[in-house]
Amino acid sequence: MTDLLRAGFSRLWRAPIFWLGIVFMGGYGVIVCWDVYESMLGGYADYFGGYTMYDLCRYHCIVTVFLPSVFCALFLGTEYEHGTIRNKLIAGKSRPAVYLSSLVLSLAACFLMIGAYFLPVCIIGPFFTEGLGVSPGTLALIVIGELLMAAALCGLCTLGSMLISRKAVLAVTLLLAVLAGLAVGGYFEGRLQEPEYYQGIMMTEEGELVDASDMENPSYLRGGEREAYQFAADFLPTGQALLYNFDMMVHPWAMCLYSLLILAASTAGGLIAFRRKDLK
Amino acid sequence: MEYVLQAVGLTKRYRRSSALNGLTMGVPRGAIYGLVGRNGAGKTTLIRLICGLQTPTSGTYTLYGRKNTDRDIDRSRRRMGAVVETPSIYLDMSAEDNLKQQYRVLGLPSFEGIGELLELVGLESAGKKKARHFSLGMKQRLGIAVALAGDPDFLVLDEPVNGLDPQGIIEIRELILRLNRERQITVLISSHILDELSRLATHYGFIDGGRMVKELSAADLEAACRKCVRLTVTDTAALARVLDGMGAEYKILDGETADVYQKIPVSRLTAALQAEGCELIDLQERDESLESYFVSLVGGGRHD
Numbered sequence A: 001m002t003d004l005l006r007a008g009f010s011r012l013w014r015a016p017i018f019w020l021g022i023v024f025m026g027g028y029g030v031i032v033c034w035d036v037y038e039s040m041l042g043g044y045a046d047y048f049g050g051y052t053m054y055d056l057c058r059y060h061c062i063v064t065v066f067l068p069s070v071f072c073a074l075f076l077g078t079e080y081e082h083g084t085i086r087n088k089l090i091a092g093k094s095r096p097a098v099y100l101s102s103l104v105l106s107l108a109a110c111f112l113m114i115g116a117y118f119l120p121v122c123i124i125g126p127f128f129t130e131g132l133g134v135s136p137g138t139l140a141l142i143v144i145g146e147l148l149m150a151a152a153l154c155g156l157c158t159l160g161s162m163l164i165s166r167k168a169v170l171a172v173t174l175l176l177a178v179l180a181g182l183a184v185g186g187y188f189e190g191r192l193q194e195p196e197y198y199q200g201i202m203m204t205e206e207g208e209l210v211d212a213s214d215m216e217n218p219s220y221l222r223g224g225e226r227e228a229y230q231f232a233a234d235f236l237p238t239g240q241a242l243l244y245n246f247d248m249m250v251h252p253w254a255m256c257l258y259s260l261l262i263l264a265a266s267t268a269g270g271l272i273a274f275r276r277k278d279l280k
Numbered sequence B: 001m002e003y004v005l006q007a008v009g010l011t012k013r014y015r016r017s018s019a020l021n022g023l024t025m026g027v028p029r030g031a032i033y034g035l036v037g038r039n040g041a042g043k044t045t046l047i048r049l050i051c052g053l054q055t056p057t058s059g060t061y062t063l064y065g066r067k068n069t070d071r072d073i074d075r076s077r078r079r080m081g082a083v084v085e086t087p088s089i090y091l092d093m094s095a096e097d098n099l100k101q102q103y104r105v106l107g108l109p110s111f112e113g114i115g116e117l118l119e120l121v122g123l124e125s126a127g128k129k130k131a132r133h134f135s136l137g138m139k140q141r142l143g144i145a146v147a148l149a150g151d152p153d154f155l156v157l158d159e160p161v162n163g164l165d166p167q168g169i170i171e172i173r174e175l176i177l178r179l180n181r182e183r184q185i186t187v188l189i190s191s192h193i194l195d196e197l198s199r200l201a202t203h204y205g206f207i208d209g210g211r212m213v214k215e216l217s218a219a220d221l222e223a224a225c226r227k228c229v230r231l232t233v234t235d236t237a238a239l240a241r242v243l244d245g246m247g248a249e250y251k252i253l254d255g256e257t258a259d260v261y262q263k264i265p266v267s268r269l270t271a272a273l274q275a276e277g278c279e280l281i282d283l284q285e286r287d288e289s290l291e292s293y294f295v296s297l298v299g300g301g302r303h304d
Helices: A002-013 A016-041 A044-048 A066-081 A084-090 A095-127 A136-163 A167-192 A223-235 A237-245 A252-276 B043-050 B073-077 B095-106 B114-120 B136-148 B166-182 B194-198 B218-224 B236-246 B266-275 B290-298
Strands: A201-203 A209-211 B003-013 B018-028 B032-036 B058-063 B080-083 B154-158 B186-191 B203-208 B211-217 B228-233 B250-252 B257-260 B280-286
Touching: A002 A095, A002 B095, A016 A066, A016 A095, A066 A084, A066 A095, A066 A136, A066 A167, A084 A095, A084 B080, A084 B095, A084 B136, A095 A136, A095 A252, A136 A167, A136 A237, A136 A252, A167 A223, A167 A237, A223 A237, A223 A252, A237 A252, B003 B043, B018 B043, B018 B058, B018 B186, B018 B203, B032 B043, B032 B166, B032 B194, B043 B058, B043 B154, B043 B186, B058 B073, B080 B136, B095 B114, B095 B136, B114 B136, B114 B166, B136 B154, B136 B166, B154 B166, B166 B186, B186 B194, B194 B290, B203 B218, B203 B290, B211 B218, B211 B290, B218 B290, B228 B236, B236 B250, B236 B257, B236 B266, B266 B280
Parallel strands: B018 B211, B032 B186, B032 B203, B080 B154, B154 B186
Antiparallel strands: A201 A209, B003 B018, B003 B058, B203 B211, B228 B257, B228 B280, B250 B257
């Protein structure tokens, strides 16, 4: 597998999609910093309190969910498109080695792209944010959780890349899957954010205005149903991305565990399926 | 005879179809083995199986003495190179970078020999040009160069001259002959361009409907396709006496027919046969090519 990794990384360093990802995420980090800086100048801090590094470290998550799908479709998908995956197998490399080296490559590429976001954030951010915002331990847990969320997505996208031989089909499938995942995650979160009680004034069917404070919201999730929605939002990597991005994490440790589970399960399933796959 | 590859009862079934049906074959060491068959006969499926891209539904094959089910079959595969259907190359890399990439995959300690390989396939002047800008022939030759990285003893080429212009076909042919003669590389080559194959192959395997119809050496094929006159007579014993008397080379096929492998004066033959009380019923000149041999062998029917 060392040979495959050596070959893979050598290809990665010269892949335009990788550098495009690095530049994009680095640029996104700068834009986020600039946006936050402008908000501070506009008096945001006077009303809502200042931004912290904790905020800046979360704002990449919705963009990050697209990185594995785009990278895997365009970088790993090329192996099938150009037929070069055959060269590895004919040269006597085992299928698990080919699969795992692809996974390591996608993990490395995505982590480096996320790193490219953190670089400007860590250099510029401290100048206008109000400290970390949380304890160093909590911040580390959140950043590790975000990386594990990206790793889970890498596991799923690598699985798709190794099983779908047509690059165009792969690209469309992965992007649609991420969009669908975000939509589903958004729905779960929307339901979870429903207030337990209505606040303010409501208009009745007769057109009367009544004080609606402390009126029970029938859409509010309770009991087992709420737990199931919370579990789904925590479990789905796209749901996690929304939770991180909007600071709605309830079980950060469990989210890390779920990501690891997804990575392990998708890799195990992918290895079995790829071993059986008929390559052309 | 020592075999590089031996297949026994290889069968490959897909969900709705069957590509190989108990194919048995052997590729002798040092041979250029021509796999002949029409489209859909199972040539590419066979190559995919022996390259490890697919697994057989049943049956086995042995590569350099290791069965496909052996754990260390990968070690035998390291001794082979292959171009399956289209050349497997990175289109966004130059010829040299493609070879470097394959050297890394193989775990070779240095890039020594890349220049020699490029020269061998005639791509030494390709420079930094990306493979996507190569002609089909150049891509094919680069594919072969990639397959040759790591110095394999066994080269598998699937339809290597498909879509090439006449010049490209000649270049590939000369390259294959050079590899076989100078580097003693055993070559398995599939093609349905029979004329081209007949200029290369030392052994043939005729495949149809996923089965091996016939395997024979080029010498056997030449004998089978030899120019001859086929005679039909009333008594082949009398014909044999006459032909012996004339010093002709011949082969009695059955009680009425025989092939004579040289020109014979027909009037003298008729007179001599008449003297033996034998009548000449029919006389046909036969000149069978690989193509007509193939057609007569597979003939459009099934071979059960």
